[in-house]
Amino acid sequence: MDYSIEIDKLTKIFNGKVTAVDNVSLKIGSGQIYGLLGQNGAGKSTLIKMLTGSLTPTSGTAKIAGLDLTKDSMKIRKITGVVPQDLTTDGDLSGRENLKLIADLYGIPKKEALERIDVLLHMVDLYDVRDRHAENYSGGMRKRLELACGLMNTPEVLFLDEPTLGLDVTTRENLWKYIRSVQKEFHITIILTSHYLDEVDALANELSIIDHGKIIISGTSDELKKSLKGDIITLKVKNDDEYSKLEKFPESLEIKRMETGDVRMKVNNSDEVLPKLMKFLGENEISPEAISIRKPSLDEVFIEYTGRNINSEAGNTDYAKLMMGRR
Ligand SMILES: Nc1ncnc2c1ncn2[C@@H]1O[C@H](COP(=O)(O)OP(=O)(O)OP(=O)(O)O)[C@@H](O)[C@H]1O
Structure with missing residues (x-):
């Protein structure tokens, strides 16, 4: 080249x-x-x-x-x-x-x-x-x-x-x-x-x-997105205890806690995994304040590799957000 x-x-x-x-x-x-x-x-x-x-x-x-x-x-x-x-x-x-x-x-x-x-x-x-x-x-x-x-x-x-x-x-x-x-x-x-x-x-x-x-x-943008290998489910949990329980969710390919305290879980196919996750949350008495599901995107790539949102002030308005309403 x-x-x-x-x-x-x-x-x-x-x-x-x-x-x-x-x-x-x-x-x-x-x-x-x-x-x-x-x-x-x-x-x-x-x-x-x-x-x-x-x-x-x-x-x-x-x-x-x-x-x-x-x-x-x-x-x-x-x-x-x-x-x-x-x-x-x-x-x-x-x-x-x-x-x-x-x-x-x-x-x-x-x-x-x-x-x-x-x-x-x-x-x-x-x-x-x-x-x-x-x-x-x-x-x-x-x-x-x-x-x-x-x-x-x-x-x-x-x-x-x-x-x-x-x-x-x-x-x-x-x-x-x-x-x-x-x-x-x-x-x-x-x-x-x-x-x-x-x-x-x-x-x-x-x-x-x-x-x-x-x-x-x-x-390339596509290469970076593909490198994420899966969908991302982000959960806003209340404490370390809930996080420890979440770590045991069997469908999770990777799970980590972000600087913001949110939990970021990688799964193969969020459409299939979500019902199982909801059942798991209920059985283990985990009640996150919010859950969001994101397909691979460049902002997800940025979060994955830097641990931060590129524009923290902008919040998560770009994402399809699934609020659970348990505040
Ligand atoms: N002349 C300078 N003297 C001291 N520090 C500097 C100087 N220029 C830049 N920096 C510091 O170097 C770092 C990188 O700054 P830089 O301007 O290259 O970032 P950037 O990614 O271009 O951001 P922005 O788009 O806001 O300018 C910052 O911490 C900045 O404060």
């Missing part, structure tokens, strides 16, 4: 204390959208900043399109595009002026720059508002302008750091359309960081889960 990015034991320790990226090794194939999925503070931005040359690694190496991160940093800047988390475009300039500014920074000849600006403005559907000040764009339009800026130097590799952060659901999904079309039109490799499971699931051909600076698991 042809690799766009080869990372070898990359580490970043801030102030000799905070290990933001911890010994990461990863190979990313050319021409795909690769997702780096992790909670806030997991180390995604730090990894991207090292790969794009804005942070020096504490140790380790990486190659971008065959170029060495430490030796060829200038060349790497020329062949990579970055759309950072924060807005970089100037609100006092129009969309077109912002793109012109980037073209000047890259030293792109004027005629070529003007042609490319038009192509990009059409691509992100901003051509009609090209002369409007960027500060008057909506959140989604502004992000699309950022995307176009990241493409101005026709990069081989494009880094998108939390591209839809802070956007509403509809605008996020709309932006996904543009990200897909960029990858399709330009055949470039896109590295996308996100803490939105649905985003990574929808866009990435392959992904890695990053937690506390480490890569926990990598693969």
